[in-house]
Amino acid sequence: MSLYYEAATVLTNPDKAGGSLKSRIYKKEDRKSSPAQVFALVTEASKWSLVLKEVIEKSGLLAEERKLTPILALLLTHDLLVSKNGIAAPTNHVLKLSINRHKARLTAEFTKARIRAGFSTLEALKNAINDEKLESQDTSRKIPLYPRWVRVNTIKTTLANQLLTTFAEYEEVRDLGQILSASSRSKVYFIDPNIPNLIALPPKADLGRSSAYAQGDIIFQDKASCFPAYLLDVKPVDGDVIDGCAAPGNKTTHLAAIISEKTSQTHPRSLSQNVIAFEKDKIRAVILEKMVNLASAEHIVSIKGGYDFLATNPDSPQFANVGAILLDPSCSGSGIVGRDDVIRMHLPDPQSGRSVGPKASKSRKRKRDQKKDHDSQLSPTIKLELDESIAEETPVNEDLNERLEALSTFQLRILTHAMCFPKAQKISYSTCSVHFEENENVVFRALGSTAATARGWKILKREHQIDGLMSWKKRGFWDNGKLGNDLGTSLEERQDVLNGCIRCEKGTEDGTMGFFVAAFVRDDASAQNGFKTNDVRPMPAPLDSYEEHDYEDDEEWDGFSD
Numbered sequence: 001m002s003l004y005y006e007a008a009t010v011l012t013n014p015d016k017a018g019g020s021l022k023s024r025i026y027k028k029e030d031r032k033s034s035p036a037q038v039f040a041l042v043t044e045a046s047k048w049s050l051v052l053k054e055v056i057e058k059s060g061l062l063a064e065e066r067k068l069t070p071i072l073a074l075l076l077t078h079d080l081l082v083s084k085n086g087i088a089a090p091t092n093h094v095l096k097l098s099i100n101r102h103k104a105r106l107t108a109e110f111t112k113a114r115i116r117a118g119f120s121t122l123e124a125l126k127n128a129i130n131d132e133k134l135e136s137q138d139t140s141r142k143i144p145l146y147p148r149w150v151r152v153n154t155i156k157t158t159l160a161n162q163l164l165t166t167f168a169e170y171e172e173v174r175d176l177g178q179i180l181s182a183s184s185r186s187k188v189y190f191i192d193p194n195i196p197n198l199i200a201l202p203p204k205a206d207l208g209r210s211s212a213y214a215q216g217d218i219i220f221q222d223k224a225s226c227f228p229a230y231l232l233d234v235k236p237v238d239g240d241v242i243d244g245c246a247a248p249g250n251k252t253t254h255l256a257a258i259i260s261e262k263t264s265q266t267h268p269r270s271l272s273q274n275v276i277a278f279e280k281d282k283i284r285a286v287i288l289e290k291m292v293n294l295a296s297a298e299h300i301v302s303i304k305g306g307y308d309f310l311a312t313n314p315d316s317p318q319f320a321n322v323g324a325i326l327l328d329p330s331c332s333g334s335g336i337v338g339r340d341d342v343i344r345m346h347l348p349d350p351q352s353g354r355s356v357g358p359k360a361s362k363s364r365k366r367k368r369d370q371k372k373d374h375d376s377q378l379s380p381t382i383k384l385e386l387d388e389s390i391a392e393e394t395p396v397n398e399d400l401n402e403r404l405e406a407l408s409t410f411q412l413r414i415l416t417h418a419m420c421f422p423k424a425q426k427i428s429y430s431t432c433s434v435h436f437e438e439n440e441n442v443v444f445r446a447l448g449s450t451a452a453t454a455r456g457w458k459i460l461k462r463e464h465q466i467d468g469l470m471s472w473k474k475r476g477f478w479d480n481g482k483l484g485n486d487l488g489t490s491l492e493e494r495q496d497v498l499n500g501c502i503r504c505e506k507g508t509e510d511g512t513m514g515f516f517v518a519a520f521v522r523d524d525a526s527a528q529n530g531f532k533t534n535d536v537r538p539m540p541a542p543l544d545s546y547e548e549h550d551y552e553d554d555e556e557w558d559g560f561s562d
């Protein structure tokens with residue numbers, strides 16, 4: 001099979017093979033062309049596809065060359081007009097013959113398209129395409145740009161060291177906006193002012209094959225996802241830390257990094273503080289283990305794979321030293337943003353140019369007999385994920401209200417369960433949801449629970465939060481219709497709780513996903529003494545209890561990401 005047929009098969013994906021574009025190309029063994037050649041053709045042709053789609057449509061190529069599908073036409077036109085080496089096929093190859101017949105018309109349409117786009121030379125057009133300037137003008141593209149957030153893994157390295165090595169050729173910019181508008185080739189970084197050891201790179205910065213990433217020196221993690229471990233502000237005096245819902249492990253490894261940094265400052269030789277990471281889903285627990293090992297956090301993290309955090313007994317001696325708990329339970333995922341490291345291939349309309357060209361009427365006659373091309377039925381734009389990534393959460397859309405009720409019941413159970421650990425002094429609760437039901441609603445109901453009142457759990461007020469988050473402006477909100485007013489709190493207390501809640505919005509200049517986090521601390525003086533853990537056990541699961549999501553991403557793990 002020729003390079004073009006092979007590349008077209010990768011794009012149409014008739015076997016419905018899962019995985020990213022890279023894994024589909026590089027893992028398939030029975031291919032004649034080299035994977036690098038197929039990958040280069042597909043990615044380069046995608047970059048040019050906005051322009052070439054127009055060229056092909058105006059030339060009437062597809063109306064005349066019935067052997068060509070829109071994808072084949074795009075790949076061949078790319079090599080004919082843009083590639084230095086031209087069409088990679090013998091002179092008498094059927095595909096080469098069919099595209100070469102239209103060389104004059106395609107070249108003329110290409111020149112007109114370039115001039116219409118405002119570029120006086122081919123070189124200027126090439127530069128604009130490489131800098132994705134045409135893509136960013138494409139109005140069909142609604143995904144806002146997000147930076148590529150990179151957390152430096154301080155278990156293995158330091159920010160200063162990474163800036164001198166991995167990012168040695170990069171230049172620092174002082175404004176996140178410069179990062180958001182930078183092209184993927186720009187070597188610029190921005191040091192985040194809120195979270196230590198976090199930097200932002202241009203949205204499509206490709207570090208997935210860098211040795212720093214492969215060795216676990218850097219971790220791709222959204223800024224908002226770094227808030228919970230940082231807000232928990234674990235210190236050596238806090239003892240062990242539980243991560244109740246850990247996979248794929250971004251927050252677990254962040255907790256481990258914070259512990260390792262603080263311990264090396266205070267007790268350089270001893271590391272008696274552990275993170276106990278629970279993950280109910282066995283497949284995701286394997287991913288968690290890989291991530292913990294890659295981050296070199298295995299001496300700090302003890303993984304409880306396949307364990308339900310809700311089934312733990314808080315009074316068990318193994319948790320006697322647990323002083324802090326991080327909870328990032330399953331949620332609707334409504335705050336998740338589609339990452340922008342996908343490539344888009346804009347396909348020419350197979351019906352275009354039917355009236356163009358001398359053979360158009362003849363080809364119309366043949367129309368009914370013609371077997372429909374497989375890829376002519378594809379959507380006009382194919383989106384392909386470049387790299388594999390394991391999401392922290394899988395968004396769900398169906399039956400939203402019912403889903404939110406079941407999820408918030410589960411989230412409240414898990415939070416009130418955490419409040420029962422006798423030595424725990426701090427808890428962080430987070431979701432990547434934008435819904436009040438899963439966020440402030442859960443916080444208020446947890447604060448009103450017997451578990452909280454018996455043990456004196458309060459919201460961590462804004463003024464007591466760690467500096468980088470105290471200064472964060474977006475705070476919790478109140479939704480009148482969704483939680484009764486009878487909470488037994490004054491308006492002032494309610495406002496204190498809302499101010500303690502931290503929100504991130506997606507699609508803003510902050511460059512984060514939609515996210516929520518709040519922390520709780522124990523105030524022993526206000527605890528209603530005399531309760532035993534059993535008295536304050538959280539409510540039993542309701543009939544329509546939360547059911548685990550079907551995680552789509554349980555295929556072979558190929559690196560970790562947000």
Ligand SMILES: C[S@@+](CC[C@H](N)C(=O)[O-])C[C@H]1O[C@@H](n2cnc3c(N)ncnc32)[C@H](O)[C@@H]1O
Pocket residue numbers: 225244245246247248249250251252278279280281284307308309310328329330331392393
């Ligand atoms: C939102 S994800 C956690 C993301 C993770 N904190 C991170 O930053 O990479 C929620 C995880 O909790 C797990 N989970 C849900 N209920 C659980 C339970 N009762 N006990 C332990 N793990 C649970 C899910 O399988 C899922 O992997």
